[in-house]
Amino acid sequence: MLGFLAFVVIYGIMKTRGTKDVDSYIRAGRKTPWWTITLSIMATQASAITFLSTPGQAYVDGMRFVQFYLGLPIAMIILSITAVPLYNKLNVYTAYEYLETRFDLKNRTLGSILFLSQRGLAAGFTIYAPALILSVILGWQLDLTILIIGVTVILYTTVGGTVAVNKTHILQMIIITVGMFSSFIIIYFLLPDDISVIDAAYVAGKLGKLNAIDFSFDLSNRYTFWSGIIGGTFLMLSYFGTDQSQVQRYLAGSSIKESRMGLLVNGLVKVPMQFIILFIGAMVFVLYQFVTPPLFFNPVEEQNVKNSIYSEEYIELEKDYDRIYKEKQVKIREMLGAIENGSEIEIDEKTNEVLAKQEEATVVREKAIDLIKETNPDADTNDTNFIFITYITTFLPIGLIGLVLAAILSASMSSTSAELNALASTTVIDIYKRMIKKDASDSHYLKVSKLSTILWGIYAIVFALFASQLGSLVEAVNILGSLVYGTILGIFLVAFYLKKIGGNASFYAALVAELIVLYCYLFTSIPFLWYNVIGCLSVIILALILNPLLPKKAEV
Amino acid sequence: MQSKEKEIIEADESAPPILGSWNKVYALVFGNLIFLILMFYLFTKVFE
Numbered sequence: 001m002l003g004f005l006a007f008v009v010i011y012g013i014m015k016t017r018g019t020k021d022v023d024s025y026i027r028a029g030r031k032t033p034w035w036t037i038t039l040s041i042m043a044t045q046a047s048a049i050t051f052l053s054t055p056g057q058a059y060v061d062g063m064r065f066v067q068f069y070l071g072l073p074i075a076m077i078i079l080s081i082t083a084v085p086l087y088n089k090l091n092v093y094t095a096y097e098y099l100e101t102r103f104d105l106k107n108r109t110l111g112s113i114l115f116l117s118q119r120g121l122a123a124g125f126t127i128y129a130p131a132l133i134l135s136v137i138l139g140w141q142l143d144l145t146i147l148i149i150g151v152t153v154i155l156y157t158t159v160g161g162t163v164a165v166n167k168t169h170i171l172q173m174i175i176i177t178v179g180m181f182s183s184f185i186i187i188y189f190l191l192p193d194d195i196s197v198i199d200a201a202y203v204a205g206k207l208g209k210l211n212a213i214d215f216s217f218d219l220s221n222r223y224t225f226w227s228g229i230i231g232g233t234f235l236m237l238s239y240f241g242t243d244q245s246q247v248q249r250y251l252a253g254s255s256i257k258e259s260r261m262g263l264l265v266n267g268l269v270k271v272p273m274q275f276i277i278l279f280i281g282a283m284v285f286v287l288y289q290f291v292t293p294p295l296f297f298n299p300v301e302e303q304n305v306k307n308s309i310y311s312e313e314y315i316e317l318e319k320d321y322d323r324i325y326k327e328k329q330v331k332i333r334e335m336l337g338a339i340e341n342g343s344e345i346e347i348d349e350k351t352n353e354v355l356a357k358q359e360e361a362t363v364v365r366e367k368a369i370d371l372i373k374e375t376n377p378d379a380d381t382n383d384t385n386f387i388f389i390t391y392i393t394t395f396l397p398i399g400l401i402g403l404v405l406a407a408i409l410s411a412s413m414s415s416t417s418a419e420l421n422a423l424a425s426t427t428v429i430d431i432y433k434r435m436i437k438k439d440a441s442d443s444h445y446l447k448v449s450k451l452s453t454i455l456w457g458i459y460a461i462v463f464a465l466f467a468s469q470l471g472s473l474v475e476a477v478n479i480l481g482s483l484v485y486g487t488i489l490g491i492f493l494v495a496f497y498l499k500k501i502g503g504n505a506s507f508y509a510a511l512v513a514e515l516i517v518l519y520c521y522l523f524t525s526i527p528f529l530w531y532n533v534i535g536c537l538s539v540i541i542l543a544l545i546l547n548p549l550l551p552k553k554a555e556v
Numbered sequence: 557m558q559s560k561e562k563e564i565i566e567a568d569e570s571a572p573p574i575l576g577s578w579n580k581v582y583a584l585v586f587g588n589l590i591f592l593i594l595m596f597y598l599f600t601k602v603f604e
Contacts, residue, residue, distance in 0.1 A: 210600055
C-alpha cells in the first residue's frame with residue numbers, strides 16, 4: 001500500500017515534467033481526451049468517505065440511496081448542451097470567469113469567494129474523515145495518517161497541476177475499481193455453501209435491502225424516485241456546472257467534443273457504478289446474517305463501554321445478540337426453503353418470522369447504543385461508516401486488505417487533489433491575476449499557482465489536524481456548504497437561462513438571498529439541506545424582481 | 557451577450573465520435589437512464 005502511495009507521487013511527477021505555463025498547469029494545455037475526463041470526473045466525485053460509507057448505508061438502509069444519482073445523467077446532458085460550449089468557446093480558466101463575461105466583475109468575485117470559503121474547509125474534511133476511520137480501525141496515528149495523505153497530494157498536485165491530477169486520477173480509478181470488485185467477489189466465497197447468489201439476493205430483498213426504486217411521492221422520505229430525479233438534477237447541475245473542482249476537469253478537454261463526451265460517459269456509467277457499490281453493501285449485510293456481526297461497528301466506542309462500569313451489561317447484550325442471530329439463521333434457511341417451494345402463504349409466514357428476529361436484534365442493539373451513550377455522552381452513535389471497513393479487515397486476505405486500503409486512500413487523494421487544484425486556480429485566476437497583479441509574466445503566475453496549491457494544501461492539513469479537537473466544526477463544514485451552494489447555483493442558473501437579467505440584479509439578488517439563508521440558519525429550525533433550495537430560488541426570484549428596477553450595466 | 561452565447565452554442569457542429577449526432581448521444585444517455593430505472597424497479601420487485 002505504501003508502495004502504491006509512493007508510485008502515485010512518482011508517476012504524477014514523472015508524467016508532468018512538461019508543465020511550464022499557466023495553461024498547462026490549470027487546464028492541462030487543453031489536451032485531455034474524453035476518457036481521461038470521465039475518469040477524472042468520477043475520481044473527483046468519489047471521495048474516500050463515498051467508498052467507506054456507501055456500502056454501510058446499503059447495509060443499514062438498503063439500496064434506495066441509488067436514487068440520489070438519478071438526476072446525474074440529466075444534468076450531464078443539460079451541461080453538455082449549455083455550459084460546455086460556453087466555457088470552451090469563451091476560453092475560460094474557471095467557471096467564475098464566465099460570470100464576468102456574462103455579468104460583471106462583482107458577480108465573478110462573489111462566486112469565487114463563495115466557492116473558496118466552502119471548498120477550502122471541505123478540502124480539510126476530505127482528508128480528515130477517512131483518516132479518522134482508518135486510524136480507528138487500523139490503530140494508525142490520526143495525525144500521521146492526515147499528514148501522509150495531505151503531503152502526498154500536495155507533492156504531485158503542486159508539481160504537475162491539472163495534468164498530474166488527471167493522470168493520477170486514471171491510476172486511482174483503476175485501483176478503486178479493482179479494490180471494490182475484489183471485495184465484491186470475495187463475499188460469494190464467504191457465504192455458506194448452501195446459500196447461492198440468488199438466495200443471497202432473496203435474503204437481502206426480503207429484509208428490505210434491495211429497495212432500489214421507490215415511486216411513492218413522499219416529501220418526508222429523503223430518497224425516492226422523485227427526489228432523485230428533481231432534487232438530484234438540481235444538485236448535480238450545481239456540482240458539475242459551478243464547482244470549479246469539477247468544471248476544471250472538463251475545461252481541460254481538447255475540444256467541446258472531448259469535454260462533452262467526458263461528461264456524457266460519466267452520465268452513462270455513474271448510476272450503475274453506485275448501484276454496484278450499494279449492492280456490495282447489501283451483500284455484506286447478507287454475509288453478516290450468517291456470521292454474527294459486532295454489536296457496534298466502531299471498535300473504539302465498543303472498547304470504551306467494555307472498560308466502563310457497564311461492561312458486564314454490554315457483554316450480556318452481546319450474548320443475546322449472538323443467540324438471536326443464530327435463531328435468525330435457522331429462520332432464514334426456512335424462508336429460503338419456502339421460496340423454493342413457491343407457496344406464497346408459507347413465504348410470508350417465514351419472512352415475518354425472520355423480520356421478527358431482526359426486530360429483536362435491533363432492540364438489543366439499541367440497548368447497547370444506550371450504554372455507549374451512558375459511558376460517553378459525546379460518543380458518535382452512528383457506526384455506518386465503520387461497517388464496510390470492518391468487513392474488509394475481518395474477512396479479506398492480507399494482500400487484498402492492502403489493495404482495498406490503497407483504493408480508499410486513492411479516493412481520498414483523488415478528491416483532495418482536485419480540490420487543491422481548483423482552489424489554487426480560482427485564487428490565482430479570479431483573485432490574484434484579476435485584482436492584485438494584472439500584467440505579470442506567465443512564469444510568475446505559474447509560480448503563484450504552485451505556491452497557492454501548497455498554501456491551500458497546508459490549510460487543508462491544518463484544518464484536518466484540528467478537526468478532531470473541534471468536533472462541531474465538521475458539522476459546520478457541511479452547514480457552511482449548504483449556506484453558500486444554493487446561492488452559487490442561483491447565480492449560474494440566472495446566467496445560463498435568464499438572459500434578460502443584468503449583472504446588478506443578479507449580484508444584489510445573490511446578496512439578499514445569502515442574507516435570507518443566513519436568517520434561516522440563525523433564526524429558524526429549517527433543516528440545513530433545504531438552504532440549497534431556498535438560496536437558489538431566492539436568487540432567481542429576487543433577480544427577476546430587481547432586474548427592471550436596476551441599471552443593466554454594472555459600473556465596476 | 558444573449559445572441560453571442562446563442563451563436564456559440566449553435567456554431568458547435570463537431571460530430572461526436574459515435575452515433576453521428578449529439579442528439580442521438582443525448583438520447584442514448586437518457587434512454588440508458590430509463591432502462592436502468594426499469595431494471596432497478598424490476599430488481600426491487602423480484603426480490604422484495
